[in-house]
Amino acid sequence: MSFKSTYFSPTAKTTGTHCDKAQESRMTHDSPDGSECGSARRASREWWLHVALLCVPLLAVYLHIPPPQLSPALNSWRTSGHFFTFRGNHIFYKESVGVVGSSDVLLLLHGFPTSSYDWYKIWDPLTQRFNRVIALDFLGFGFSHKPRPHRYSIFEQASVVETLVAHLGLSEQRINILSHDYGDTVALELLYRSDHNRSGHITINSLCLSNGGIFPETHYPRFLQKVLKDSGFISPVLTRLINFQFFSRGIKDVFGPYTQPTEAEFWDMWTGIRFNDGNLVMDSILQYINQRLKHRERWVGALTSTSTPCEYTHHSHCGTKCWSTRRIRCVNMTHCGSLLKNSAMGSAIEAK
Template sequence: MVRRDRLRRMREWWVQVGLLAVPLLAAYLHIPPPQLSPALHSWKSSGKFFTYKGLRIFYQDSVGVVGSPEIVVLLHGFPTSSYDWYKIWEGLTLRFHRVIALDFLGFGFSDKPRPHHYSIFEQASIVEALLRHLGLQNRRINLLSHDYGDTVAQELLYRYKQNRSGRLTIKSLCLSNGGIFPETHRPLLLQKLLKDGGVLSPILTRLMNFFVFSRGLTPVFGPYTRPSESELWDMWAGIRNNDGNLVIDSLLQYINQRKKFRRRWVGALASVTIPIHFIYGPLDPVNPYPEFLELYRVNWGKQWKSLQKR
């Protein structure tokens, strides 16, 4: 009798907890996205949109040095946006005639359709479409990329090497801290859960908040270059714009795509005739030192020896 009474009280307690949790969870899931800071609002206001297959893509296009033929296109990383480049934007305009950056589909101020099969191939096609939109399809382009953008750049390089008509003509390529080798790429725990979580992924994306985001992202920066809390809020505001947190698991499929198309994208870097520059921060926990650099030396050491024998 005592045991039954205890079980009844426990059931009543859990029912009360459930009744309290449901409205709290509902309120949490409907928390509005953070307001844009003045700097981020200014970035959006100074940009433009173009349409790719019915989807709005945000981009920035600044005219810099007069008389220079040089054009640079900036490809941002995951999970942020073109706003990543704002600190060096003015410096780039002093070097290049045109400085162009876009928010990839699913990122920043661009559309974030769901459900949608996000792919590196589509992002590369969007870059090509933007340059056609700007009338630059026949110009030689310098590419500066980071992280996720590195893989998009590798796909653009592959297309360029295939001499496919209408493709981007690349003058130079600069890759920075991207997982160009899937075998040395070490995704964060949350990234692993989201990309392979199955039914768990939609739950995690809805429960994600600024605290989880900032705690997960901060360690990928060096100890002296970590963003301030206001900068992290700007990044989070870009993600939350248009409910972007709900497509993060779909965007993260790029990690699986890197493995599947390794030969295509790593192979694109072999036997190139254009200048390629790597910027690599050795404290990067996602592409850890020294595995990444050692594999790079092995791959391109073999390539250099084979070129010498020809």
């Protein structure tokens, strides 16, 4: 009996019914038709085995899809940058010299899960305001090394930034920091070290935080983030299953209705993640959400007690066609503390 004739012929259904009846008869009368029924069931099991064996190589191919090629714009960003070494890992950074006669230095800290390329649209305008503009890809992001297994932490990323500043000979320079999302928490660790005069710290001249979720009790991670950071042995499997369509649908909600990235920009983000298998370390990096909660007093405390001029900007969706920007300006330690000690921020936030 062939595979095709057994399962796809018009008589297949009849055969199955006959087997069911034969089984019922065999249970009561020990019918000899039981042997025919057993053969059909064995053939059925063999069919599912064939399907499973076919799926294995297909799944293997899917899970090892090569990363997309760098776009001309993304490749240009990479070739215009440099690398330094941090504990045996190569860290990518980009630096431009801007305004002549100014000594102002601006350091840009990107968010999760993207890279320094986030800043490309405002890079040139920033060089018209600052003497030196610097951005890096954190360890595990963008063009930097992405070691695995590895215990990624905010503390380590802050040390990466300090090493870069020293590498550029700016340890004695007062640094202005503009950070976003994940970079906000790194900036707060840098602020803590600076205010406590820790060895190797950088001196922060001013700090601007944007969309950071810095208060754990008011931060609500997306479903995928929660699954990846808390699913244990399942997380590495999930990181392999994430593809461009899944990624782009998820991250588009982060943007306002009038600032949606183009398809090409979504691809550049995804390419940066896939570079050096960065998708496989996302679950490890996402432990920063748990670290925010564990070290809340250290990082939120640094913001409420600092004398460094700070600003916090938050963009939030407030309806079908509404996108608001809220901003806190902290001009000194007393002012900053009074504004930020209420983590909900409430009336202390001035709507712009």
